[in-house]
Amino acid sequence: MAERIGEIRAQSRAKDITMLKKHATVEVLVVDDTDTIPVPFLTTIENAKVINLLDASDVTVTLLGNVITVDDVAISAAHLLITVVGV
Numbered sequence: 001m002a003e004r005i006g007e008i009r010a011q012s013r014a015k016d017i018t019m020l021k022k023h024a025t026v027e028v029l030v031v032d033d034t035d036t037i038p039v040p041f042l043t044t045i046e047n048a049k050v051i052n053l054l055d056a057s058d059v060t061v062t063l064l065g066n067v068i069t070v071d072d073v074a075i076s077a078a079h080l081l082i083t084v085v086g087v
Contacts, residue, residue: 007026024084038068045084
């Protein structure tokens with residue numbers, strides 16, 4: 001298990017002030033099963049969509065605070081694209 005740092009490709013806050021959610025797209029070049037990916041500008045990740053760019057498959061993850069943990073045994077040296085929403 002290693003901590004991987006992704007490159008934030010885009011980030012923003014929802015335009016409606018009643019929806020105080022932030023969102024971002026994060027790209028991580030090399031990730032293995034059980035690696036963690038922190039998203040430092042969020043306090044809590046409420047939802048994340050993680051896609052393996054090799055075959056466009058969904059990746060199983062666990063969210064805890066502002067950290068994403070990869071829980072997919074099929075992942076080894078994968079290139080991931082992550083969309084996160086949180087506060």
